[in-house]
Amino acid sequence: MQKIIKLSLTLFVFCVLAGGSLAGIYLLTAPLIERNTRLAYENSVKEVVPNGAGRAVLVAPRGYGGQIEMIVGISTSGEVLGVKVLKQKETPGLGSAITKMSFLQQFIGKSLKDRLAPKEDIDTITGATISTRAVCDGIKQALKAQP
Amino acid sequence: MSLKNDLTLGLLKENPVLRLMIGLCPVLAVSNNAINALGMSLAVAFVLILSNFVVAAIRKVVPDDIRIPIFIIVISTFVTIIDYTMQAFTPELYAALGVFVPLIVVNCIILGRAEAFAYRAPVLNSVLDGVGMSLGFGLALVTIGVVRELLGSGSLFGWQLFNGAAAATIMILPPGAFITIGLLMAGLNKLENKVL
Numbered sequence: 001m002q003k004i005i006k007l008s009l010t011l012f013v014f015c016v017l018a019g020g021s022l023a024g025i026y027l028l029t030a031p032l033i034e035r036n037t038r039l040a041y042e043n044s045v046k047e048v049v050p051n052g053a054g055r056a057v058l059v060a061p062r063g064y065g066g067q068i069e070m071i072v073g074i075s076t077s078g079e080v081l082g083v084k085v086l087k088q089k090e091t092p093g094l095g096s097a098i099t100k101m102s103f104l105q106q107f108i109g110k111s112l113k114d115r116l117a118p119k120e121d122i123d124t125i126t127g128a129t130i131s132t133r134a135v136c137d138g139i140k141q142a143l144k145a146q147p
Numbered sequence: 148m149s150l151k152n153d154l155t156l157g158l159l160k161e162n163p164v165l166r167l168m169i170g171l172c173p174v175l176a177v178s179n180n181a182i183n184a185l186g187m188s189l190a191v192a193f194v195l196i197l198s199n200f201v202v203a204a205i206r207k208v209v210p211d212d213i214r215i216p217i218f219i220i221v222i223s224t225f226v227t228i229i230d231y232t233m234q235a236f237t238p239e240l241y242a243a244l245g246v247f248v249p250l251i252v253v254n255c256i257i258l259g260r261a262e263a264f265a266y267r268a269p270v271l272n273s274v275l276d277g278v279g280m281s282l283g284f285g286l287a288l289v290t291i292g293v294v295r296e297l298l299g300s301g302s303l304f305g306w307q308l309f310n311g312a313a314a315a316t317i318m319i320l321p322p323g324a325f326i327t328i329g330l331l332m333a334g335l336n337k338l339e340n341k342v343l
Contacts, residue, residue, distance in 0.1 A: 007213050014217050018224040025228050029235035036238040092179045093300050093319030126312055 048073030048082035057145050061138035064130040065089035068098065072142035079111045080139060095131030107135075112143045153272045157279035163256045164287035164328070165335050170256035174288055175324040177247060181304045184292025187247045188285030193229060194251050195260060195284075196277035198222050202265040203273035209266075218261045226252050256284060291327045295319055 045056040054075040060067040066089045073081035085099045097103055106123060110116060116136045118124040124132045161167055164174050173191075177183045201221050209217050230248045233241040241248075251257065260280055265273040296302055299318030301309040317323050 007210055010208075010210055011213050011216060014220050018220045022224060022227055025231050029231040032235035033231065036234065040238065040242075091320070092183075094316065127316060 044071050044084050044086065045073075048084050050081065054081055055147055057142040059138040059141045059145075061134045061141060063088065063090050063098075063134035064095050064128070065091060068131070068134050068138060070135070070138050072139055074142060074147075077111075078143065079109055080107050080143070083107050083135075083139065085135075090128065090131045095125070095128040097125045097128060098131050098135050104135075107139055110139065112140070116140055150272060150275055153268075154275040154279040157276065157281075157283035158286065159283070159335070162283040162287055162335070163259070163280050164284060164291075165332050167259070168332075169259045170254045170284065171328070173247075173250050173254050174291065174328065175321060176250070178288055178291040178295055178324055178327075179319040180296040180300065180302075181289060181292040183247075184288040185285070185304075187250070188281070188288050190229075190247045190251055191254060191256065191284055192278075192281030194222070194225055195257050195281050196274060198225055198257050199260055199265040199273040199277035200270060201225070202261040203268060203270045206266050214266060215258075215262070218258055218266075222257050222261070223252055256280065287331070290331065291324065294327050295323050299323055 046052075048071050049056050050073075054073055057072050057074060058069070059072060060069045062068075067087075068085060068090070069087040070083060070085045072083050075081050083104045085104070088096065088098065090096045090098060103123075103125060107116075110121075115121050116139055118129060118132045118136060122132065122136055157163060159166070163169050164171065170191075173187060177187045198218075198221060202218060205217075205221075226248060233248065260276060264276045268276070293303065295318045296304075297308070298315050299320075301307060301314040315323075318327070
């Protein structure tokens with residue numbers, strides 16, 4: 001009986017120490033983390049809307065490995081200014097190529113007048129048709145979104 | 148057991164991945180290119196060295212019966228602290244390594260070394276063991292990453308060396324990891340009597 005109490009108390013002390021240090025670290029870092037997240041978001045907005053004229057739309061089309069979070073910059077005349085993939089879980093080495101500039105560049109200048117269809121006006125990534133189509137869907141969604 | 152021995156054991160003779168065969172889950176998952184492999188190795192080295200240090204330092208006050216839960220508390224606390232600290236102070240580094248940090252919790256090398264080594268050895272030996280095991284883990288992981296990226300994507304550390312369309316895609320998918328690890332293990336076994 002005495003042993004159980006001693007063991008529980010030891011474990012309790014360790015948990016309190018761990019919990020306390022975690023709480024401390026959290027209080028210390030939370031404001032900084034929040035600031036970094038905001039800065040990162042503002043930077044990606046700047047990246048897709050380079051001269052500040054236009055709007056940035058967040059979309060999350062369904063890809064092969066889950067949702068693809070991307071930000072699309074759209075000019076006042078309804079053309080794509082820039083695209084950036086923020087988060088994706090596509091197949092590494094295949095679908096993950098959607099994050100490359102060489103792939104995303106082809107969307108710049110497209111508008112709702114374009115078909116935005118893989119193999120027609122969009123070059124498909126070999127072995128990643130679904131990921132390519134998802135990005136096209138995302139761009140269309142962003143273009144259709146009301147300003 | 149000499150200090151030098153503690154440091155070098157993890158490199159080849161008791162390489163955590165290729166000889167002890169622990170921590171294979173993250174190895175399979177993040178070795179599809181060399182940069183990911185290097186990132187994971189750095190993150191693991193960080194946690195492993197620190198956790199070995201703390202476990203060795205507290206080993207005299209930890210009762211035998213509850214050592215495992217206490218190790219887990221120590222390791223997960225460390226991982227969370229590192230996760231927060233990196234997010235707050237080195238956002239660029241976190242953007243590159245961030246995805247690997249939560250994966251470290253499921254890396255049994257950390258718990259394995261706490262139980263098999265740090266719990267039974269002085270602080271200095273344990274830190275050296277952490278360094279050696281991290282180097283061995285990194286060596287194996289980066290080797291696998293280089294082989295898979297080269298054959299599977301035609302690139303090395305992100306530099307395109309030949310047309311990716313000519314590469315064997317299977318190498319960057321899970322089967323490629325199993326094939327590469329298997330061949331490396333076989334090679335190391337073959338060399339066993341000569342170099343180890």
